[in-house]
Amino acid sequence: MKTPDYIGYVFEVTPVQPGTEILIAQLGLVGFESFVENESQVEASIQKEDWYATILDEIQILKSDEFKITYTYKEITPVNWNEEWEKNFTPIIVDDVCSIRASFHNKPACLYDIVINPKMSFGTGHHETTFMMVQHLLVLDMKGKSLLDMGCGTGVLAIxxxxxxxxxxxAIDIDNWCYLNTKENLQLNNTRTIEVFEGDAGSIQNTYDIIIANINRNILVEDIPVYAQHLRKNGLLLLSGFYKEDIPLIDEVCNQNQLVKVKQIERNNWMAVSYQLN
Known part of the structure; x- marks a missing residue:
């Protein structure tokens, strides 16, 4: 399958909050797939086949006098991501127990060693959210448990x-690139029990002891009720991809779905929280 081309935008937002939250929510409604927040900026991308010249006419915040938002955009064409990651991707070690590295790195002396070639997929472990989700998993008793990695990115958490x-x-991801990259990384790690699917929360077919979802706040808020329906009694839901100030909203939606907070981790204002289904 041909790798899709993307249109990438960079938005400068003032004031940053709640401007970036509103902007991301409205961009998601018209088909933008991925978002990266950098200080006063939001980077957002959409597949070229889903893009049209007047797409931003539907983004109401751009017309608001309460915010100043400027932007640039360009077409993002496929590049040699193996070469780019080889230049820039450094291995990481989580709590001296788990290493996440590319295939061209030397194997460190860690109990759990994960090899990934991330290309464009999210989930190298360098971002605070993935790092914390690894920390959550490392302290759980996983023996024989069923698990869903929702929004799997590289597949590192499933692995x-x-x-x-x-x-x-x-493992499920809506992005075809992530779906293909996860399948590649499963082969690199000689996995035996992992199945990967392309789709969104509507693609979930089974029930699980543990569901992990490292996505963004708005998608989580929308999909938490679906996750709760696919958790077994006393199952755990691990969530990340949001900031500390988002905790009250996440807690509220979880409580509405009989999910009670168990543990939360903070790293540079990013959060990773576990909830148990009553």
Whole structure:
């Protein structure tokens, strides 16, 4: 399958909050797939086949007098991502137990060693959210547990779950590039129990002991009720991809779905929180 081309935007937002939250929510409604927040900027991308010249006419915040938002955009064509990552991707080690590295790095002396070639997929472990999700998984008893990695990116969390002894492991991502990259990374790690699917929360078919979702706040708020429906009694939901100030909203939606907070981790104002289904 041909790798899709993307249109990439960079938005300068003043004031940053709640401007970036509103902007991301409205961009998501018209088909933008990925977002990166950098200080006063939001980087957003959409597949070229879904883009049209007047797409931003539907973004109401751009017409608001309360915010100053400027932007640039350009077409993003496929590049040699293996070469780019080889230049820039450095291995990481989480809590001296789990290493995440590319295939061209030397193997460190860690109990759990994960090899990924991330290309454009999110989930190298360098971002605070992935790092914290690894920390959550490392302290759980995974033996024989069923697990879903929702929004799997590179598949790194699903791979770790299998290494920790999980039984049935499924991984889902809406992005075709991530779907293909996860399948490649499963082969690199000689996984046996992981199945990967392309789709969104509507693609979930099974029930699980553990569901992990490292996405963004707005998608999580929308999909938490779906996750709760696919958790077994006393199952765990691990969430990340949002800031500390988003915790009250995440807590509220979880509580509405009989999910009670168990533990939260903070790293540079990013959060990773576990909830248990009553």
């Amino acid at each position: 770790l779950a299998e290494k920790l002894g999980a039984g049935q492991v499924d």
